Amino acid sequence: MLGYPVITLTAPYAHQGSRRNLLGDNPGPKLVENLSNELQVTAQTPPAFLFHTTEDKAVPVENSVLFYMAMRKAGVPAELHIFEKGPHGFGITQKDPALALWPALLANWLRARNLLVK
Numbered sequence: 001m002l003g004y005p006v007i008t009l010t011a012p013y014a015h016q017g018s019r020r021n022l023l024g025d026n027p028g029p030k031l032v033e034n035l036s037n038e039l040q041v042t043a044q045t046p047p048a049f050l051f052h053t054t055e056d057k058a059v060p061v062e063n064s065v066l067f068y069m070a071m072r073k074a075g076v077p078a079e080l081h082i083f084e085k086g087p088h089g090f091g092i093t094q095k096d097p098a099l100a101l102w103p104a105l106l107a108n109w110l111r112a113r114n115l116l117v118k
Contacts, residue, residue: 001106002050004088007063008036015059038063041070047077049109051102058088079109 006018009032023031033039048071052064064080071078086099093099110116 002048002064002067003091003102004052004056004059005050005063005067006059007038007067010036010039013060013062013066015063018059038066038070041067041074041076043074043076045071045074045076047071047113049079049106051081051083051105053083053086053088053090053099055085056088077113079105081105 006015008014009019009023009027019027019032022035048067050064050068052059052061054061061082064082068078068080081102083098083102086093086096090096090099092103107116
């Protein structure tokens, strides 16, 4: 389960703070490529459930979209939910009825894979 994840370290969608903290100020292109998760997806990558918001000002939603697209290309099961409104780091919020749905969506996804009973 990946919530508003930092996936890519490549421009233009990298979260610059994460990129700098993980790679330093001037990382080489090979290091950036090796640590950009959307470029590392294979058929052996585990299935993933992702959620994000379009309004996320910290981590661009394209991080989740790029990972989802890479999962599809590799034939790995994935589910992506993009909510229109909401900040980065909203967690298990009950204040917004749309955002409050993601835990139930995750539970349904886990049940469909027999990873959660009841």
